[in-house]
Amino acid sequence: MAKELLKGNEAFAEAAIRAGCEGFYGYPITPSTEFLEYMAKRMPQLGRAFVQAESEVAAVNMVYGAACTGKRTMTASSSPGISLMMEGISYIAGTEVPAVIVNVIRGGPGLGNIAPSQGDYYQMVKGGGHGDYFPIVLAPASVQETVDCIILAFDLADKYRSIVHVIVDGNLGQMMEPAELPPMRELPKEPPEWAVTGAKGREPNFLSSIYIDPADEEVTNIRLVKRWMEIEKNEVRYNELMMEDAEFAVIGFGTAGRVASSAVRAAREEGIKVGLFRPISLAPFPKKEVEEISKRVQRILVVEMNSGMMLDDIVPLVEGRVPVEFYGRMGGMTPFPDEILDEIRRVSENKAPVNGNARAEWIARLEKIVEEGK
Amino acid sequence: MTAPAKPEVKVVFQRPESFTDLTTHYCPGCTHGVAHRLIAEVIDEMGLREKTIGVAPVGCSVFAYKYFNMDFVEAPHGRAPAMATGIKRVLPQNTVFTYQGDGDLASIGMAEIMHAAARGENITVIFINNAIYGMTGGQMAPTTLPGMTTTSSPFGRDVELTGFPIRMSEMLATMDGTGYIVRRSLHDVKNIRKAKKALFMAFETQERGLGFSMVELLSSCPTNWKIDPSKSLEFIAERMVPVFPLDDFKVNPELTKKRA
Amino acid sequence: MPVKGWIEVDDMHCKGCALCVSACPQDVIALNMDRLTPKGYHPAHLIDEGCTGCAVCAIICPDAAITVFREVPVHSKKAPESA
Structure with a gap:
């Protein structure tokens, strides 16, 4: 057909x-x-x-x-x-x-x-x-x-x-x-x-x-x-985009993952070695795969359309091997590819985390973004 | 050769085939058992056992499935008519019935029963009205009589504060989707016989595809009414029947005709 | 001659609720206070002649514990065919 x-x-x-x-x-x-x-x-x-x-x-x-x-x-x-x-x-x-x-x-x-x-x-x-x-x-x-x-x-x-x-x-x-x-x-x-x-x-x-x-x-x-x-x-299922040589990994599912794929492609054009890991089965969660990723990239960016719920599942899998950062929109807001691209750029600078609390750092950034958008 | 004039023995009454051998968990004298037996007898006599699927409720009759020798499912509290709908719509050739108490049907499951009737679901509902929550230990039900003492109306049901008993049969009979809605009682042999006849009619309604059928059965709860089993039957006759009159509220005229 | 009947009460099912006792039109059923069922109830039993096998006790019994038997009077029987 x-x-x-x-x-x-x-x-x-x-x-x-x-x-x-x-x-x-x-x-x-x-x-x-x-x-x-x-x-x-x-x-x-x-x-x-x-x-x-x-x-x-x-x-x-x-x-x-x-x-x-x-x-x-x-x-x-x-x-x-x-x-x-x-x-x-x-x-x-x-x-x-x-x-x-x-x-x-x-x-x-x-x-x-x-x-x-x-x-x-x-x-x-x-x-x-x-x-x-x-x-x-x-x-x-x-x-x-x-x-x-x-x-x-x-x-x-x-x-x-x-x-x-x-x-x-x-x-x-x-x-x-x-x-x-x-x-x-x-x-x-x-x-x-x-x-x-x-x-x-x-x-x-x-x-x-x-x-x-x-x-x-x-x-x-x-x-x-x-x-x-x-x-x-x-029954673990997932999708990968340019993950083979990735130094930075974006992890997102559903629409957030889809928007992130545009941002990842744009970042690649800028020469940033970033890939996308998109879980399809959230339960069972691709735990082993996320663990493996955390052993070969320098930094992970989790992107969601919520307050970091999958983030909470990813952080324990990474076991502190690399910093995990988060970007999310909430309340029915969908992130634009540009927003995620900005985040990828920031993550690729590989600066030391401010306080290691991905959610706290994100909410401070998001508040500013929302404020500026008004 | 002529047979010797030895009297032949006839079994006048025995447990129906649709009944399992298990002893019920019901308290001594509780008429749930009578209702169960009547259903089993009717299903046997109509030859429906092998195509019947029962839906048990939450309440005292939560274990009803154990006592019937037929396929059964167990619904969440009040949702038996919804579950029965789900089953009947994919298996329209099967006989589907729910067995529900007054808390299940007239309180938490009010929406499900009303809409199953409104849709004219071709299912049979057996509604046990004993004016109290039995399983949880005797709380006020939507059918508790005015002034009746329960553990949650310890000073007697005050209609000013808690409203009035709900007459489900009367209400359901207003629905165009219903084919047969009657109220019967289990308080004596004459009424039990009438109840059985009504159950027969209700299943007949379903077999003929005439829509939703329900038999409301006034039933006793000696334990939570705190009166002995015989007096409980008197309570039904003297106190419940005046509030819940025994009547035919809806009978599709097709039912009185002979089957083609 | 009145019709002769009798009942058998299943100890497994009888809970001694006594609904059959009060329902029996012949007044020939009582709880057996000398016996307990395995579940600890005094079961119903026949105490006298006079049961007609009318099954009223079985109909009122909430536990289907009663089986009712009745003698079919000889005169009502058709003559059996020779073997």
């Missing part, structure tokens, strides 16, 4: 359909609504389930129900909606059923705004729901990569009976970009053996996250941790 000009959210929805999604349950919220609108049209055409739920709470529990039947199912929402879904997400994780959840992240906290942000990093990557569980989190940076990640998300969800979050932002959701959609997958003929489908000719199946005896719950927790270690071993 040839590349065509596709609109983010709609392409993502079509990708989900082609991956075999048989049930979509959602609630309108900007900037993810086109996803739901597209599903409202396409799913009934294919004889598949679409429900506009009364709330995100209901939507995620519909996903939970459908997931228990072994059918591929998903929802798409945006930050405040994802907060409401956290109850169901925890239950889905505890029940060990597969589900895909797309979060088109917007500025926050609270009602915030509808502009692109990465402020949900902690909520997504660290779990967000109650209890001991590990979600898989994929953070693509283009329409094509998101299409691919959504297909992958369904495969990983099934393989590990896990929650898979695909996090994007309004930039990607609204973007028109040439991309290629995969062919339509055939739907499976038989449900998985654990699914509830009616106990015909077999013992009844029961799916729940309740383990009233703490000893049983612990056995479940052990299973979840071991599964997660398996995921950490097999």
Whole structure:
């Protein structure tokens, strides 16, 4: 199939359909609504389930129900909606059923705004729901990569009976970009053996996250941790740009990583030996790779559209081998390539850090930038 | 040769096939057990067991799944109708029912039940109304009677401060998406028989695709009402029925016709 | 002659709630105060002749603990065919 000009959210929805999604349950919220609108049209055409739920709470529990039947199912929402879904997400994780959840992240906290942000990093990557569980989190940076990640998300969800979050932002959701959609997958003929489908000719199946005896719950927790270690071993994904000979590394994911790639190319033209490392799987995080990078570059610049949440994951991996610096925009602001280029230039001067606290130094710089911009 | 005139023995009553052998965790005299058994009997008699998926709630009946010999899932508190929706929409040929208490259905799950009914989800809801939160130890429920003492209305439910009991069946019957909404009681044999008939009608509603069906069952909670099991049944008849009248609130006329 | 019936109460399920005792139209069920079930309840049992197998006790029983039997009167039986 040839590349065509596709609109983010709609392409993502079509990708989900082609991956075999048989049930979509959602609630309108900007900037993810086109996803739901597209599903409202396409799913009934294919004889598949679409429900506009009364709330995100209901939507995620519909996903939970459908997931228990072994059918591929998903929802798409945006930050405040994802907060409401956290109850169901925890239950889905505890029940060990597969589900895909797309979060088109917007500025926050609270009602915030509808502009692109990465402020949900902690909520997504660290779990967000109650209890001991590990979600898989994929953070693509283009329409094509998101299409691919959504297909992958369904495969990983099934393989590990896990929650898979695909996090994007309004930039990607609204973007028109040439991309290629995969062919339509055939739907499976038989449900998985654990699914509830009616106990015909077999013992009844029961799916729940309740383990009233703490000893049983612990056995479940052990299973979840071991599964997660398996995921950490097999499912790390990332993208590198001009990292082979890099003396300086920029690390950024999603839109921030994408903007940084322009800045890195511009810096290369100025002769700065800088490369970009862009994690695609935020969970599992490419820990080994970041460790390796910190052994061969002189300095690392982390770029995000939040207050340095991934930074907090990177600093311990670097173990003080090289200085780690940070640049971020927040509240729905997207950094310009020039801003990041300035940061790359500054980092490449390789001056001693002022006090070694990347966040404190950044917030002082950012305050000035915001002040000057007024 | 003629058989000897030995009387034949007939089993008049035994545990339904859709019931597992487990002893329930319910307190002695709690009518949850009666409701469970009626559902199991109806599912057996209608031959639905092998295609039924039950949705258990949070509350005393959180372990309902253990007692039914059929596929089951366990929903978050109040979300059973949403989960049932998710299941039914991808498996429309299966029979899907939820079993919910008054806290689950009429308080935390109010939005989910109302909208499942409004959408006309082709599912069956069994609503156990015992006017109290049993599992957490006897707190005031949305269906607690005015003046009734609970651990969170220790001086009796003061309607000035805490409002009035909610009549779910009456409210749900106003929804066009519903096919069958009735209230029955489990306080004596006559009413239990009527309740069973209603459950049959509710599942029939689903089998015929006539929309959302619900049977509200007035049920006892001897432990948290702090009265013995027999007196608890009297409490239902004397105190609950006047507030929650036993009636048919919505019956799709198709149901009274013979199946084609 | 009245119909003869009897009940069997499953010790595993009976919780001694006594709803069958008060519901029995023949007044022939009581809790057995001389026995405890494995779960520590005094189980229901028949105390007298007169059970008709009407199943009222089983219908009110919240624990499906009661199996009800009834003798089918001989006169109502069709003559069995010869073997």
